[in-house]
Amino acid sequence: MDFRKLKTFQAVAENLNLTKAAEQLGYSQPAITLQLQALESELGVSLITRVGKKTYLTASGRVVKSYIDQAFSILDEMEHELKKMQQPYGLLTIAAPELYCNQFLSIGIHSFIAENPQVKLQLFSCDSNEAMKKVAANEADLAIIAGPCRSPLMESQPLGKEDFVLVTTKELFEEHSLEELLTKYPFITYKSGSNLQLMVNECLDDVGFAPSSYIECISDETIKRTVLHHTGVALLGSALVEEELNKGTLIELHRFPEQIETSMVVLKSRAEENNIRTFSGIVRRIWANMGGMGERA
Template sequence: MDLHYLWLFYKVAQHHSFSKAAEELLLSQPTISMQVKKLESQLGISLFDRFGKNIYLSREGEFVFSYAAKIFETVKELEDQLAIRKGKIAGNIHIGASNTPGAYILPHLIGAFKQEYPDINVHLHIGNTHEILNMIITNQVDFAVIGGDYNYKKTFVTKKLLDDTVIMIGSPKNPLTQKEYVLAEDLKTQPFIAHEPESNLFDYTEFILKSDLGVPSNISMVLGNISAIKHAVAANLGISIVPLSSIKRDLENGMVKKISIEGKVWNYPFYLVNYSDKKFNVPSTLLIKAIEENICDFI
């Protein structure tokens, strides 16, 4: 078996795409496709099922992928241990994050981490909950920090890092922001701006409105990131519910204002998530430790 062919197959399987693997590896798509076919010929099996433009691992492909993952994780571990023996901690970490921790917390934490370990490269991938969980499953990221509660499958290991809160915000032009407290009834006619449906924040917004406050979820606009939501709220296109850690500076500078309902506080936890049988290299172990010990300092 040619390990180079196996490596190419491994990257294609991770991305579910020949073109994305080619982009990452700086190779042409026909080159990768040809060499994966050579691997299939060597093994005497079909590694992928093709449906139109989409590819999926075959049953044999899933079996080979599970062993390929173990092989290349072992190679990474060997590289880390050799670096340590030379007195140098270096390597690569791929970390996933949902929008709030990925955009507003982890960049500052990673910056502090890089001051201590300049030879460790950290690659941060931001997406919605479903996208990040899929990246964990396909080994595209080593672990992730995800906001909000979620019914994780047993294949995932989770550790609660801290509790943030979510707050309701509106434009300074919205009359509700001029009140100390508003009633749930005041929200019935308000258009809401929400995060995209495949996010924990969307689910939590629906829960707060329908179950906790008993008002219709009059969602008039759905946007893909918190920054876009904040600007839409500031433009008085609607009100929204967002994590406090994502909005602190905007509250301070008056871009948006908090809308309060007496007696209502909504917690929004952040979790460290990884695949159950994931083996971490030395750099990943160091970053996880830094996140667990210091994340509260960056909220």
């Protein structure tokens, strides 16, 4: 069946006016009429009828139009998917914890947009667990996470590592012994079940530290701010507290051998999509250029 005749009928069915359909398609009106007649002959049904000066679809015409609309919609989807494989374009959605959004992804996004201006970027700020859930549900195209990714459906690309550091404020450290800090003040940490909380528990078990009270927070930035208000002690990535440690506003109580690994995760079934592959390449390049990324940016 000739797609040109189907497209002609679709234009006529939408305009219900042969002259307008001819102008839309760049054909002459007699050519439009001949193509309609040929399609009607091929299908063995009448597709349009005229009452006075008005054109109407027949019952058969309405059925044919509904299927033609579906067919061209599917073809449009096919073209859309093929374009995604040829060059970056459209929407790219990234999910990542607040730290990455604020300090690192702004650089990656700037570079990506500069090289691929036809792509629109959307950024979700959320914890690592939520970021992985968004990727799994196709609500995000890729995610930057802290800690392990154990999903067999996802491909994980390591970016860098950093130490875990137990910290408190200078004021609390000077006023209390280490034992008092660990027993009288709350341990400020990630919410139960989060990606990093599992690693935190392993570190605490290694040194036999069992906090008597907890404060759970949604992000490491929130944990740091809570510590800075002299609330207690926390176990955080060294990159997050490096500036405060250098200034002396936070004091390192203990540095653990376990390290936080930062990774970029995507669904294995989507890893070769052009938007994802291109952005992934830029992320790895920028991360490597920022000192080998032994720490989070």
